[in-house]
Amino acid sequence: KDVKVATLEKSNGWSFEPFGRLMIDAGSVDAPDVINDPGLGFANEVRRARIGVKGDIPGGFDYKIELEFADNEVEITDATLGYDAGAAKLTVGQHNNFQSLEELTSSRFTSFMERAAFTDAFGFQRRVGVSAEFNPGTLLVQGGVFTDNIDNLSASNNSWGADGRVVFAPKLANTQLHLGGSVHWRDFNDGQSSVRYRQRPQVHFTDTRFVDTRSIAATGEFGYGLEFAAINGPFHATGETYWQKASRTAGAADPTFFGGYAEVGYFLTGGDSRTYKGGKFDRIKPKNPVGNGGFGAVQVVARYDYLDLNDAGITGGMQNTYGLSLVWTPTDYTRFMLNYLHNEYDDAAIAAGLTRSYNVDTFGVRAQLDF
Amino acid sequence: KDVKVATLEKSNGWSFEPFGRLMIDAGSVDAPDVINDPGLGFANEVRRARIGVKGDIPGGFDYKIELEFADNEVEITDATLGYDAGAAKLTVGQHNNFQSLEELTSSRFTSFMERAAFTDAFGFQRRVGVSAEFNPGTLLVQGGVFTDNIDNLSASNNSWGADGRVVFAPKLANTQLHLGGSVHWRDFNDGQSSVRYRQRPQVHFTDTRFVDTRSIAATGEFGYGLEFAAINGPFHATGETYWQKASRTAGAADPTFFGGYAEVGYFLTGGDSRTYKGGKFDRIKPKNPVGNGGFGAVQVVARYDYLDLNDAGITGGMQNTYGLSLVWTPTDYTRFMLNYLHNEYDDAAIAAGLTRSYNVDTFGVRAQLDF
Amino acid sequence: KDVKVATLEKSNGWSFEPFGRLMIDAGSVDAPDVINDPGLGFANEVRRARIGVKGDIPGGFDYKIELEFADNEVEITDATLGYDAGAAKLTVGQHNNFQSLEELTSSRFTSFMERAAFTDAFGFQRRVGVSAEFNPGTLLVQGGVFTDNIDNLSASNNSWGADGRVVFAPKLANTQLHLGGSVHWRDFNDGQSSVRYRQRPQVHFTDTRFVDTRSIAATGEFGYGLEFAAINGPFHATGETYWQKASRTAGAADPTFFGGYAEVGYFLTGGDSRTYKGGKFDRIKPKNPVGNGGFGAVQVVARYDYLDLNDAGITGGMQNTYGLSLVWTPTDYTRFMLNYLHNEYDDAAIAAGLTRSYNVDTFGVRAQLDF
Incomplete structure (x- = not known):
């Protein structure tokens, strides 16, 4: 168990x-x-300000409630009741659907300030539902049925969907491998009558999206993706691809949009490495943290990210991003990031004079802590 | 004291x-x-997601702040400063007025997913005020003066009211008895100029109300109710009646609306019983909980609930409900419920073609935990 | 360290x-x-209902997140990541700018229910920024650059400003002295295009302001103030002056508004005194608290407060307030206040018939706790 802020524990299992x-x-x-x-x-913003509580309840149950307070509003991120049945784990409540390695990796541990373009673009979010997870050794199987995000649940909303994910994560000599695939299906029913896929230029403090399908009348969606990652000492490489198909109303062709990324990273400080647990990346723990005479961990990461929102007559635009991230991790629970991203657009949703092909450069810094 | 999530305590009384x-x-x-x-x-929803803090302050004081986060909004449920003066207890802040055994019983411990129809229909809610409680033995006397719910407090709101409740709760042989009565009076002043009494069909995930008085111009309200409960081993019986009178503006007759219920329950699992404390029902603690080789407590409850919103020329409708509840309590702090409710309407606020007399069946399941 | 609600601590520095x-x-x-x-x-209200978490992170870092829930909304008050570098302390996030002794003194410890009129009138508030504080002995130097309050941060807001404060706080025999000065400068850029300075009549449960400049087209503001305080046993005296200048758009003369106050207080209960720490007033700790056979601390405070919003052709009005406060502190963490304030207006923003010179009397009581 992590050495972290103390946990209140009782001998009876609480x-x-x-x-x-x-x-x-x-x-x-x-x-x-x-x-x-x-x-x-x-621009600047408080990107995330979250407080939560979690713990165990005697009898094999556990609970988690996490709240997001950024923007001076409150949003429930996780609210779950779980039951641990040996190799299987059951969960009821609002939690992450099983889409994408990067989406499932905590925002505290991603290499860039923002996740791959396709994750937000395709609307990955937590939803209320019931799921099961089986984790016998190197194989991980996850699946669930979900209705909608708490924010969108109303008496008239009867959207629902199913999500599944399989991960094979063997450790070969000194290399941690991750091979995964996920499937996502949703029927909107009365919950929504259209989809809109769009994305920011890799920083969140702007609300300007240069790629944007705008509203597409649709009755559901179907997505599937592939995941790869490898960690070997100071090196890591990871990449994903994801296809998202919108089911349009009668007569119109169904578009399939696509996104993906490839990333490589290297620690400049000796002895440091990314960590991996439960089918996703985990916390970086610097070998020589600040406060113990060290400088923490310094990592450089390069990424190519691609998002194509053009298909079947819909022109949402294409975004090619070349990114560099400098990640300084002074201690296990603090992190500072410096991101530079060069975005190249074609068929952009926002015209630059007479052209829709142009470049946008974004730059970001982040101060981060968690407890 | 309950064996629950650990409490931080200091020797000085904090x-x-x-x-x-x-x-x-x-x-x-x-x-x-x-x-x-x-x-x-x-439909589905996160019905309640609450986090709070409470504790003692040296010198005989105590505090409680509880927040409700369901619907991705925040609402203060309780926010109180208390003082313990021996047999008397003083409370300042937002807290429950003293109306109805079922309203005062925590939503964690009610037999059905929703409380009796009259409680919400007549607008029972927490309000900011000052109250005192005396509890010398089997007698409990509660009273207070209250302004309004925090949500409705504004610079122009000067509504206020008084509430009182008396409970006699003797233990006769193996039977815990509860006999109670409460009175509620409110003068709306500038805080509101009308009342509206209405109710859902015994489940909360819909916003459709088949009984509804619609807005009635009024200057105040007066209510009073009677309470009964008895617990004997696996059996319990309980029932209440409540009359709510709206004071209409000059000239119009004042309507008195009525609601009530009667409920009986039985535990199928041996050794289990409802518990009672401080003038209300308390936590079910299964004798053989899950995790200790047991299956927890299983209880079946039947209820008849009645709400009459017709009087003095106002036709809000009548709701007769026959309900069955299956309550599974695996452990002290987890609970699953399955509810079936058959609602019969007369003079319903929503017409079904040419008739306003028809039936509505509702079905609900709940997963619940508290800590 | 204060004897307060227990803190979770780990040997590793968490x-x-x-x-x-x-x-x-x-x-x-x-x-x-x-x-x-x-x-x-x-009128009545829940003036403040706040819950927060703070602590240390190994490596010299610390964190603080505080949330305000009054009005059934949520607002981030503080959200900071700090680093302790010996005599210097660095802070990133939303925190108090360095304006005014009374503004920086916690609302738990001020002598009146509301702070001096100029503090709210001139819009003192927490903002997101980076600051440093040096505290070598009796000298305290604070400075930072800030963007805006989280509530006002948007993709298009690029307001920014700088704030600085110097305090000299020697202890002469039995007298704690405080001499301070602060400077505030802000360039609104796209964040706002006007200022509005106004103030309530020394109680917060009304939204009526009798002094109000109404909207003044402006591009920035510049303020500066002086601070004085002295504590000697049961006596204290304190006072401040503050000048706020709005930079109007081309052509218009820049008005400079002014506010200030002078206050004296005396404890009727023997052995009690105000306390002082880190450039601001701190907690009153009664010598004979309730619960230990004592009655707590009783203090009477008198204050004259002045706010002049008339200048350079703008007539926002003048407010002269004579106030009396009775502060009962039963224990370290509970407090009850009774305030009477006599406000005299000239050129008031609200006309009383044909005149704009009249008096307004306000009366307030407060029940308070903190943990």
């Missing part, structure tokens, strides 16, 4: 653990001068 | 206890096909 | 301390009868 995270971002978005948009230029 | 509850509901509302309403059919 | 405050207010606003305003007369 535990109570408070936890939280804080991420403060600043940076800039530089687009062609001809584009006049209030979301360009400098 | 304590800090985090607590919370999570209830996840799903189910359906089946009305005559001729009624076309988005609130019918399947 | 700590986790929950904290909170609750203030419940009631009272009345009495203005000339000719003024017809819903904010006059009786």
Whole structure:
């Protein structure tokens, strides 16, 4: 178990653990001068401010409630009741559907300030549902049925869907491998009558999206993705592909949009490595942290990210991003990031004068802690 | 003291206890096909997601702040400063007025997913005020003056009211008896200029109300109720009646509406019983909980519930409900419920074609935990 | 360290301390009868209901997240990541700018229910930024650059400013002295295009402001203030002055508004005194608290408060307030206040018939606890 903020524990099996995270971002978005948009230029925000409680209840049960307070609003991220039945784990409540390695990896542990473009673009989010997870050794099987995010649940919403994911994660000599695949299906019913796929230029403090399908009348969606990762000492490589198909109303062709990324990273500080647990990346624990005479862990990461929102007559645009991330991890629970991203657009949703092919450079810094 | 999540305590009298509850509901509302309403059919919701803190402060004081986060909004349920003066207890802040045994019993311990129809219909809610409670032995006397719910407090609101309740709760041989009565009076002043009494069909995940007085111009309200309960081993019986009178503006006759219920329950599992404390029902603690080789407690409960919103020329409708509840309590702090309710309406607020007399069947399941 | 609610601590340097405050207010606003305003007369409110967590992270870091839940909304007050570098302390996140002794003193420890009129009038608030604090002995130097309050941060907001404060706080024989000065500068950029300075009549449960500049087109603001305080046994005296200048758009003269106060207080109970720490007033700890056979600390405080919002052709009005406060502190963490305030207006923003010179009397009581 992690050496972290103390947990209240009772001998009868009760535990109570408070936890939280804080991420403060600043940076800039530089687009062609001809584009006049209030979301360009400098901006800053409290990206995430979360507090939660979790713990065990005697009898094999556990609970988790996590709340997001950024933007001076409150949002329930996780609210679950779980039951641990040996190799299987059952969960009821709002929790992550089983889509994408990067989506499932905590935002505290991703290599860039924002996740791969396709994850937000395709609307991955937590939903209320029931799921089961089986984890016998190197194989991980996850599946569930879900209705909708708490924010969208109303008396008239009867959307529902099913999600599944399989991961094979063998350890070969000194290399931790991760091979995965996931499937996502949703029937909107009365819950929604359209989809809209769009994405920011890899930083969240702007609300300007240069790729955007705009509203597409649809009755459901179907997605599937492949996941790869490898960790070997200071090196890691990871990549994913994801296809998202919208089921349009009668007569119209169904578009399939696509996104993916490939990333490599290296620690400049000796003895440091990314960690992996339960089918996702885990916490970086610097070998020589600040406070113990060390400088923490310093990692450089390069990424190519691609998102194609053009298909079947819909022109949402294409985004090619080349990114560099400098990740400084002074201690296990603090982190500072510096991100530079070069975004190349074709068929962009926002015109730059007469052209829709242009570049946008974004720059971001983050101060982060969790407890 | 309950064996629960650990409490931080200091020898000087300070304590800090985090607590919370999570209830996840799903189910359906089946009305005559001729009624076309988005609130019918399947629905689900996070019914309650609450986190709070409470504790003692040296010198005889105590505090409690509880927050409700369901619907991705925040609402203060309780926010109180208390003082313990021996047999008397003083409380300042937002807390429950002293109306109805079922209203005062925690939602974690009621026999059905929703409380008796009259409690919500007549607008029982927590309000900001000052109250005193005397509890010398089997007699309990409670009273207070209250302004309004925090949500409705504004610079122009000067509504206020007084509430009182008396309970006599002797233990006769093996039977815990409860006999109670409460009185409620409110002058709306500038805080509100009308009342509206209405109710859902015994499940909360729909917003459709088949009984509804609609807005009645009023200057105040006056209510009074009677309470009965008896617990003997695996058996319990309970029932209440409540009369609510709205003071209409000059000239119009004042209507008195009525609600009540009668309930009986029985545990199928040996050795289990409902518990009672401080003038209300308390936690079910299964004799053979899950995790200790047992199956927990299984209880069946039957209820008849009645609500009459017709009087003095106002036709809000009548609701007769026959309900069955299966309550599975695997451990002290987890609970699963299955509810079936048959609602019969007369003079319903929603017409079914040419008639306002018809039946609505509702079905609900709940997963629940608290800590 | 204070004897307070227990803190979770680990030997490796981690700590986790929950904290909170609750203030419940009631009272009345009495203005000339000719003024017809819903904010006059009786009102009550939950003034503050806050819960937060703070602690240390191994490696010299610390964290703090505090949330305000009054009005059934949530607002982040503090959200910071700090680093302790010996005599210097670095802070990133939303925190108090360095304006005014009374603004920086916790609302739990001020002598009146509301702070000096100029603090709210001139818009002092927490903002997201980076700051440093040096505290070598009796000298305290604080400075930072800030963007805006989380509530106002958006992709298009690029307001920013700088704040600095110097305090000299020697202890002369039995007298704790405080001499301070602060400077505040802000460039609104795209974040706002006007300022509005206004103030309530020294109680918060009304939203009626008798002084109000109304919207003034402006590009920035510049403020500076002086601070004085002295504590000697049961006596204390304190006072401040503050000048706020708005930079109007081209052509218009820049108005400079002014506010200030002078206050004296005396404890009727023997052995009690105000306390002082880190450049601001701290907690009153009664020598003979309730619960130990004592009655707590009783203090009377008198204050003159002045706010002048007339300058350079703008007539926001002048407010002269004479206030009396009775502060009963039964124990270290509970407090009850009784405030009477006589406000004299000239050029008031609200006319009373034909005149804008009249008096408003306000009365308030508060029940308070913190943990």
